[in-house]
Amino acid sequence: MDRDIFICHxxxxxxxxxxxxxxWKPIIIYTIGKKKVRFGVIHAKMGIISKKVLTDQLRELEEDGIVKREVFKELPPRVEYSLTPKGLELLPILNMLTRWNQKHHGNTSGKGLRVR
Structure with a gap:
């Protein structure tokens, strides 16, 4: 069965x-929220994402102006991530999606979700 592919730039x-x-990107944005967060904290909160994938996704979000990466000149080096004003605009939208999920899928606490 042929499927039409919709691509419109x-x-x-x-x-x-x-x-x-x-x-991963919506979850990363939601995890950072309104705070400045270090890589290890993001990784620990997300749990199942690999460090390589998290690094790649953070770089893409930074390139798109959603996430700000701040490097501190310390030993050992410290890096913090925060949302840019553009990224902060996404939080209410992600919160609405979360409320939509809770309304239509109820409380899924304790149920494992498979992320593909």
């Missing part, structure tokens, strides 16, 4: 999904 939804539409 001028479509706002396509551009949005290209920016934050991976399985």
């Amino acid at each position: 001028n479509c706002p939804m396509t551009r949005t999904m290209a920016t934050i539409g991976t399985k």
Whole structure:
């Protein structure tokens, strides 16, 4: 069965999904929230993401102006991540998606979710 593929470079939804539409980016944005957070904290809170994938996703979010990476000239080096104003605008949207999930899927506490 052939499936039509929808690709429109001028479509706002396509551009949005290209920016934050991976399985990890919304979770990373939500995890950082309104705080300055170190890599290890993000990794520990997310649990199942590999360090390489987290690093790659953070770099892409930084390139897209969603996340700010701040390097401190200390020994050992310290790096903190925070959301830019552009990234902070996404938090209410992610909160609405969370409320939508709770409304339609109830409390899933204790249930394992498979992330593909």
